[in-house]
Amino acid sequence: MASEVLILKGEDPAMMLTSGATGRISALFSLNALKSLIVFLNGVVLLILLPFRVLVSTPAKDDHEGHRKGAVVRVPATIVAWKSSSSVSSGNGASRRTMAIRRVLEEEKKDDNNNMVRDYWLFRPRRGDTIFTQSWIPTNVKVRGVVLLMHGLNEHSGRYNQFAKQLNANGYKVYGMDWVGHGGSDGLHGYVHSLDDAVSDMKVFLEKILTENPGLPCFCFGHSTGGAITLKALLDPKIEARIAGAVLTSPAIGVEPSHPILLALAPIASVLLPTYQCSSAYKKGLPVSRDPEALIAKYSDPLVSTGPLRVRTGYEILRITSYLQQNLTKVKVPFFVLHGTADSVTDPAASKKLxxxxxxxxxTSKLYEGFLHDLLFEPERDAITQEIIQWLNSRV
Structure with a gap:
């Protein structure tokens, strides 16, 4: 199968200053210099983003900027009640949040047998973003544990609806959080200024979950970049001490640049062009699932960001993977890491290293021969889910 080719397109103009030995500025604006600078910056962006494989996808149907005008109801700075029936505040992510809330309410109505209660909850960290979370609470079985879901890059917690229901059937309450820039949470779609914000938000949400479920063992599930966020949160001794275990599918702990010098260049580009998306041309490459229907469902979902990777987001992934690589020996929490050997997004060798x-x-570690990145959306998803549930059950 042909590999993907990423082509950057430059834009004019830019500015460049030059000076002579006498300190005089010989040229303030030079068209050729401007073109050279923009080509250089695009080159830096290309080098930084080369390690990140970009998948062919259709454009998202929603507004990637997240803008939506209408009635505004402010969300208080403190935690607000579950299932607020009022509208959410406007701004980046407001239209996506409206859709995410509607899906929760519609899903609850579909449950004719009253097997579960579907709720959502909003909170606002000190930096001001509104974060969307949701829950799946079983009502027809004895609850014996709690699971917090952390989705991967460009997706959202609602994608794990079926997985959550399967966990419900086995006695687990399930909670999911859309991290900043994703799903129903605030932020430019697919843009992450700092993954440390996502780590901090996860800790806040985890505190609420633990407070509401005293005495129940709490597990964390993280996929891809969500797995990296989860691991970094669990490196905090105060968090690690309260978690019974973690399940990590295709964790992003093995995404590295092609040359070490790029680690020095990445911070510069992330400051100069943080939200820049590389215009790219694609050749056919490996998808994230071998199930065509799963691919269609993912890339036709308006809550999934399908645009090119933003520069700052790419840098943040490099930053958190570098941190994890240096701190793998500090991971103490019980964990089950699963990875497909044919994953073209994150490195299965890094899971082995973990x-x-x-x-x-x-x-526990398991590699699935020939499987791709989105393990819970592969044709064998039910068997994989059962292995995860068995691992959880043996630790309740």
């Missing part, structure tokens, strides 16, 4: 280097005394 298993080998982690200080955890209770750790």
């Amino acid at each position: 298993y080998e280097e982690a200080a955890s005394t209770d750790k």
Whole structure:
């Protein structure tokens, strides 16, 4: 199968200043210099983003900027009640949040047998973003544990609806959080200024979950970049001490630049062009699932960001993976890491390295031969889900 080709297109003009030995500025604006600078910056962006494989996808149907005008109801700075029936505040992410809330309410109405209660909850961290979370609470079985879901890059927690229901059937309450710039949360769609914000938000949400479920073992599930966020949160001893275990599918702990010098260039580009999206041309490449219907469902979902990777987001992924690579030996929480050997997005060898280097005394690793990135959306998803549930059950 042909590999993907990423082509950057430059834009004129830019500005460049030159000076002579006498300190005089010989040229303030030079068209050729301007073109050279923009070509250089685009080159830097290309180098930074080369390690990130970009998949062919259709444009999202919603407004990627997240703008939507209408009635405004302010969300208080403190935590607000579950299932607020009022509209949410306007701004980046407001239109997506409206859609996410509607899906929760529609899903609850579909549950004719009253097997679960579907709720959502909004909170606003100190930096001011409104974060969307949701829950799946079983009502027909004895609850024996809690699971927090952290989705991957460009997707949202609602994509794991079927997985959450399967966990419900086995006695687990499930909570999901859309991290900033994703799903129903605030922010430019697909843009992450700092993954540390997502880590911090996860800790806030986790505190609420633990407070509401005293005595129940709490597990974390993280996919791809959500797995990286989860791991970094669990490196906090205060968090690690309260978590019974973590399940990580295709965790983003092995995304690295093609040359170490790019780690020095990435911060510069992320400051100069943080929200820049590379215009790119694609050749056919490996998808994230071998199930065509799963691919169609993913890339036709308006809550999934399908545009090119933004510069700052790419840098943040490089930054968190670099941090994790240096701290794998500090991982102490029990974990189950799963990865497909044919994953073209994150490196399965990094999951093996996690298993080998982690200080955890209770750790399990499984590689699926020929499987791709989105393991819970592969044709064998039910069998994989059952393996996850068995791992959870043995630790309740």
